[in-house]
Amino acid sequence: MAHTLAPLPYDYAALEPYIDAQTMQLHHDKHHAAYVNNLNAALEKHPDLQSKTVEDLVTNLDAIPQDIRTTVRNNAGGHANHTLFWQLMSPQGGGEPTGKIKDAIAATFGSFDNFKVQFNDAGIKQFGSGWVWLVFNPEHKLEIVTTSNQDSPLTTGLYPLLGNDIWEHAYYLKYQNRRADYLNAWWNVVNWDEVNRRFESVS
Structure with a gap:
């Protein structure tokens, strides 16, 4: 079954503002859509992979045939990252x-302000395109990491x-080269209910 682009929530x-x-329209309808379309095209030759979730694909890249591995890495990653990104923001x-994630952030980073x-x-400091993440690592601890592309x-x-998506297409129309301004403004739309739900599902 082909991967699909879900509508924005x-x-x-x-x-705004x-x-x-x-x-948002270009990011979702053009950039995210392109990742989905490219992923489906790459999987056409490999029907056995078409039923796997996007999370399965990016978790087990070594199992992806060499001829499409890079394409799947880029486009399944883009699909997974963006699907999550839309959910992590809210009007x-x-x-x-609040809740468990508040306590865990304070315990790990000293305070929410320190974490931010x-x-x-x-x-x-992430050079070029990529993402900055708060993750739950295999040692059951919170950690800030970045990923490229x-x-x-x-x-x-x-x-x-x-x-947070720090590709230029995520912020350049409004913030131009002021990535720091975008990063600061983004905290105003973070969906902490979703972050808490994710944390509670693994902690």
Whole structure:
């Protein structure tokens, strides 16, 4: 069964003024759609892989035939990352975390403010295109990591709890080269309910 592009869980303009409607429309309808289309095209020659979830594909890249492995890595990763990204934002988002994730962040990073500084710093220092993540690692600890291009944390055994897209297409129309401004503004739309749900599912 072909992979599909789910609709955004909110209107294109719902995250204004922090993320503009034009960026959301292009990001979802063009960039994310291209990852889905390219992934489906790559899997056409391998019917046995078509029933696997996108998470299965990126978690087990060594099992992907060599002729399509890079294409699957890039496009399944892009599909997985973006599907999660839309869910991690909400028009009712922002503020400070609550529940178990709040306590875990405080225990790991000292405070939510310290966590934000470290997360933003990692995002600013990521060279070129990529993502910055809060993950739950195999040692059952929280960790901030970055990935290049569309690589998924799942590929290296890390479970993503929160992630921000720092490809230029995610912010350039509004913020131009001011990645730091985008990173700061993005906290106003973080869906902490979803982050908490993900954390509770693995902790």
